[in-house]
Amino acid sequence: MQLTEVVLHNVGVFLGRHAVDLSVSTPERPVILFGGLNGGGKTTFLESLQLGLYGKFAKTGRRRSKNYEAYLESLINENVSPDDGSSIEIAFRELEDHSERQYRVIRTWRRLRSRISETVDVYVDELLDPSLSQSWDQAVERFLPRKLCNLFFFDGEQIEALADPSQSSEILGTAINSLLGLELVDQLVTDLQVTKRNKLRQTTDVGHQHRLEELGQKLEALGSQRAELQERGKALVKKAAQAQNELDRANADYQKRGGHLLDQMQELDRKKADCKAAQRHLRDELRESASDALPLLLMRPQLDELACQAAKEQRVKTYREAEPLLKETEQRIVQWLEHNSVKEDLIGKLQDFLSENNREQKRRVDSEIQIDLPRTALFLLEKLRSTELDRVSERVLKIKDGLATLEDQLAEVEQQLVQVPEEAALSDVISRRERARLTHEQLSEQQENLGNELAKLEATINAQEQKYRETECNAMLSGLKDQLEMRVTETADRITETMDAFKSKVLRRHLARLEGVILESYRSLLRKQGLVSDVRIDSETLGLTVLGSDGRKIEPSRLSAGERQLLATAILWGLGKASGRALPVVVDTPLGRLDASHRSNLVENYFPNASHQVILLSTDEEIDKRYYKMISSHLGGQYEIHFDEKRGGSVIRAGYPFEEAA
Template sequence: MIFEKIVLENFATYKGRNEIKLTPRDHKPIVLIGGENGCGKTSMLDAFQLLLFGPTARCSNRGKLNYETYLKRCINRKADPEEGAVLELTMQFYIGGKLKRYRIRRAWSLKKNKIKERFGAYHLSDDGEKFDAVFSDNWADYVEGIFPSKVAPFFLFDGEKIEQLADFENSGPLIRAAITSLLGLNHVDQLSADLLILEKRKFKELATLEEKDNLEQIEKELADLDKNIADLRAEEARLNNLIDRQNGKLEDIELRYRQQGGELYNRRNELELKLESSRDQVSTLEAELREIAAGASPLLLVDNLLSDIATQAEHEDKAERSRILNEELQQRDEQLLSILKKEALNNGVMSRIDQFLKEDLQTRQKVAETECYLHLSPEAQHKLNLLRGSELPLLRKEISSTLSNLQEANNKLEAIERSLASIPEEETIAQLLAERHQANEEAARLKFALSTNEEELRKAKYKREMVSASLKRELEKTAEKRFEGKDQRRLLQYSAKSRKTLEIFRKKVIKKHLAKIEANVLEAFKKLLRKEGLVHSLEITPETLQLKIFNADAEEIPPDRLSAGERQLLATALLWGICRTAGKPLPTIIDTPLGRLDTSHRTNLVKNYFPCASHQVLLLSTNEEIVGRYYEELSPFISHTALLCHNEKQGGTTVHPGYFS
């Protein structure tokens, strides 16, 4: 099947006639439609549901509204209600091995406060368009063969709301519905139900009045249980819708709360404790600096003077040594010259030696004449050198480190003081706090109501199974008594045997395909999951169709071990795996495809899922999802794009070519 084109006219947020071409081009499966929140992405998903399934459509915000009331609300608020709304879908699919093209049109308007709906199916061929009365009158039956309503949630879904599929305890019914429809077991179930109706009819024809009364009583109990189950399911849908709305309201309140400094308000006590701790740290560091300043550290201020003192002390030391040495050298020189004269050396040589000795003595005399005023002892000079070479450099390093720590502590203290100064007063934020408290209480109340409803639904389903089994036993028991030797007895016996055979057949078909489904789901999950070693194997219990996952040690992984993003990926893998197993070539439409996923999970979906989800994939994205590098990575698979633009003054949303800039 391929969706070629959808038309939305005065439907929900859409004003006027809006047409979007959906046929993939150039062997690229993805049609990308962008729109900010409130522009009508979810309404478009609802439009596909309404077009295909009409009164039984599972729309996002229908809740317990009856069909007419819901249609009334779907007319654009700025459109003329008497003109109403129109939805059209052009598509192609195979019937009896032949490719057919049809345009279905669903229109409704409000006249005299009553909704009037018109539905038509038009066959498209080379000869033009022709109204198909048979298709139009029996569309509900035809669509079940083309696009079964029970599998629609696996192909038309909101990316943020599929996490329920990964609820291991409650996913069984959803998996059962999908497998039943995708594997064609709904026909087996219908045949089994028809046989049971036949048995009841034959029983009533020949049963006694008492037996008929007993049967009618059981059937009435079954009917009451069916109605109760239907009401509980409707209530479940209504509560889920209210919870979604309440979560949206909470997100809005939380955003306003953060914008007004609510997070700082929540951290007041924490910040005050940090302020006290930071002040203590600053005081400690200042005390350390004072202690350092009480020692030799002030000498760092006169480091150049200490250098001059060390130089002067060295000069004085050399001068003192020169004075002592000069006296000794002068006596030695006189003795040396006297000896040389006795040896009768050449006068020229004697003259040069005498000149050299005099000049050397003069040079040394200049050193000895250095002014001496320090007169440092050797011990004092040693202490000075130790101070300059070791103690003062260590002090300088210690002071620098302490000053750096003090600066950092002061910066931290100032930041905490600024944060505390930014905290709104309680009276400023009191109303928002009350709103948040009330919204949280309402959310908790709704969740409790949903939990209670789910428990009642579980009990009602169990009771129905018991009553249904009781009805079957009653029929079989009465048949044994009433129809011995009669054709009716054989008919009932064979009918009961046929139902048992069908049930065995059903179980074997499911068991046969479960291994393939498990393998496909596991393969899909591993492709989407960034933690390669988290899940080693996967199992769907044949009896309950509940999902279980295991690690490499064959230990079952509880649901709470998975993050919200991982559960969403598991739900996506479940959808993908079941659809791959069934092999039904149906389009896939995903609203908010990346939802609340983090960066790595988004990357895995973009690379590994969207291009392979189906031969035709329609993605309805916000401006915070498939943009930037995600758009670049997906662009080789994008056939074309469209952009939903909302203009309140013009009365709603219109569709334009292009995408977010």
């Protein structure tokens, strides 16, 4: 299926007739890009596609609890009379029996007397087909099954809830049953149960019949109550997602305007006080060092000179003390030489040498001793120079480095404190954030209460069904005398069991492939390639579980808003791939609240490959000049949805308006 044209006439904000060519000329350019500001009509365009195809069965976000006629009347442009009405035309082509056929669905509605009248005309190859027009609600399932519509037409900001296993199981179940044809199995089981109950009613006694009818009516009422609670649950999920979006936007605005600094002000004040206390402590250490050997560092050259002079004087003192012993030793050496008949001239030369050496030493010894430092004082001086001064110097340098670091930290903290906004300046966003938080908490509480209520109701339904089965069994034992009727009911039970087993096996067989497709899609969209190692779908509940790189389950709360949105997109993408159907993808608000890197992955990897035809409805804050450049080589068409103040309605014109956006 490929959309070729959409025509909106007086629909919502679109005043007058607006025809848009959606045909894709080449497979390399599957993307058709619409740009428009919020409130311009992008969501109306998306809902018009759904309404045009499915009519009263369309699940659009704006209908909510309105009845169908009131919803149609609300879509008639406010500047025209409801009697003039509105219309939606959707043209598409479909390949059938190796030949291409052109279809055009025209849905028109207007107020006729006191009610809204709707007509549907379907043209095939430009010829009106009355039979197809009359049965279009059933025939549309052949082109795009209604239960698969949400896989292909969706709001990028509304799909994040799919990342929560408790909320994804329903759409996964619906999609998987439709993809695998298991709805036929469920319908067969239902038909068999109806047949069985009819046979029981025909053959059982009046008492059992009344009891079965009574239990059946209770079950029907409980089923209606369950359906109502489930619808309320769906509405709460949407509201909670909207509340989460509003809370995220308020938090982002709060952060952007410096609210995080306001939150950190007490911590910043504490850091400032800690820095000042640490500075005082280091300065006390510096003063303590000043009362120790620190001042002597200034006199290190003089201390070195003093030590040198003291060492010289110490050598002089040592010589004086040893002089008598040296003279005695010299005399003994001369005497020994004379005694051993050494030549006199050699002894004379030795005596001359010793005399000259003694005179030289005498001259040195006779130099004036200026300091006369005691040995103990000299030892202390050497210890001071070799140990104490180095220790003090190292300590002082460490203190100076610490003070410099604290100065930098204090300057940074004070700079942050200067940037802290006044609380009054953020009062509007604080109020908005608090309202959003309270709304989200209330909705979460309502969801929890509704879940508890639904669980209790399920228990009641299970108990009633058990009673019904027991009554059926008693009726069968007491009232079934016709063996043929007995065999019909017994066979119905056996077939039901067989169908349940068949359905379970089919699911297990195909779930592994679907898990692989979703995992592949998710990894191609993620910035953190190692974040996810596997994706699992429970064959019983159809709940989806994401496993991290360590093989453990990743709770949805651990994923960022962008990662949850990408997971939801990957689920839809994977289901779309698994469907094997060539269907267009339409995405409103495609980039949502994603950060830059996630947006790049979506623009480069998802949009050009999501389908053979991809229609994007973007705001000015999403696909700007940067992302437009990334996707331009895949564009098959581009349009602007612009609200014309003078005209009083929106218009659609060629060209993308945000191509030059900053």
